[in-house]
Amino acid sequence: MKIILLCLISACLAQAAHSICSYSTLTQDDRDSITNAHNNYRSILAKGQANLPNGQFAPPAANMYKVSYDCDLENIAQNYAEKCVFQHSSAGERDGAGENLFMSTGNIGNAAALQQSADAWWGELEQYGIAGFASNDTTFQSNMSSVGHFTQMAWANSTKIGCGVQWCPNNPMTIVVCNYKDAGNYINSPIYQVGNACASDSECTSVPQSTCDTSAGLCSSNYVPPCADNSPAYACNQWQAAGYCANTSPYYPYVAQQECRKTCASC
Template identity: 40%
Template sequence: MRPFIHLVVVIGLCFAELSHAPPSGAMADAPMRTYPTPPDGAVSGHVSDGPSEHGHEKRAVDPMEQAAVNDRAMDGERDFDAIGHLSRNKRQAYCNGRYSQTDRDAILKFHNDMRSKIARGQYLVRGQAKPSAVNMRKLYYSCDLENSAQNVANRCVFAHSDRHGKNTGENIYRFRTPVRVAPNPLPIEGTGLDACKAWEVEFEQFGWPGLLFSEYSLQIGIGHSTQMAWWKTSKIGCGVAQCFDGTRQIILAVCHYRDTGNWFNEDIYKAGPTCSECGDGYRCETSTGLCIN
């Protein structure tokens, strides 16, 4: 039995601790599988400008420059497609984060299952199917991104990281025990999947008003979900740390994404026939409706 926890989510530079009761029907002895409703106002207060492909200005949600990893670091990657199978081998020989391969597989599968449902027009939000996607890319697991996420988690600081650049997105999840309980560190097994579920459920809780990402998307509290669903993102890596704040045991889980999502005034994905516009270097994986390379 896992100890009772308070769930906390981070978006942009603002964060809020959640200590609401579990939703109706949640099991009291499995609190890590429950997802309390985030409060209003958990939004980003910092954006950065960058050149648009169309010659206009576009702004990405930039929590202290999005904890970026320079593209050149990709030369040292080792990427996994699913269930640990290597898809691309480069110089780096291993992931050095704390998640097990089982946790990595669960995180990757959850994201790709969600993206596949979106791509095929089977993703339901409040009972309504979202339109299918012409260009939703399949995610691959990146050791490079895991290592950068692990470095952020190791700080045991509940805030977005301050690494510079704009090519890496970041989702953060924290939960902790009540005051002065659970003297032993909380287990990390399964916390990556817990984090994914907590981020993804924002769509159901707050709605998905449209495919155009805007400041309103942040205001209603769906920024974690939109990063998970961003069409151009193709890599993910996650880290986790067991922390202690002097009175409580804490788990801090961090996922990094490349390319970053949540660009203002851009579509989360393009609606149309499934997998019909994957673009140069990509082809359709018909079994999932996702674009692969």
């Protein structure tokens, strides 16, 4: 009998191009497959067609962006997958990236493993549901661990993904590791913005220079923000001295990824 297990955690990393995706055995078709799986599911959610257990649907999403593939994230994911340990990596190992894990006891190959992982992670929504969705509340809460893989896939601010796959014959299992930037699943933060799927470029407002894929109801942008601090220098220097720039700090998402990107050397 084949056994499938899942696991997840939160955190964040930097962008890279397909051209340096040279570490793992994944093919470009594999990378496109897992990227498309995420975007297909995000499109279903944006259009208000994501199933809940009671036959109803999750609230539709405005400002939902496509994910794109990131080779730095892939390299980290593949390095960890090759350890053949089905437990989460440390925050330092993944430089603060979000992390979803999947395991099957069969040697099912990369393509099947990637598709099954995406289907299993997203399937948590229909299997378990989210109570707040009935009132259009998409706030992530500490009691949502049963749907944590889904929420990471649906997290609106997670727009980069990179994955690794490894067959582990000594402890027979195929492991999938997917890392996300920016990390999701922060308590009391919104999973996504409730609203209508985009129908024009003007409705994609989260990132400058955005466009709307009207057929998918998803936004996209190639905009790269300047490497700068949003908070005053004295504040960033104090936070850096206090250790808030470290990816193990609970303040890392706010300080290093948002307010003090230049001081924390996170851009």
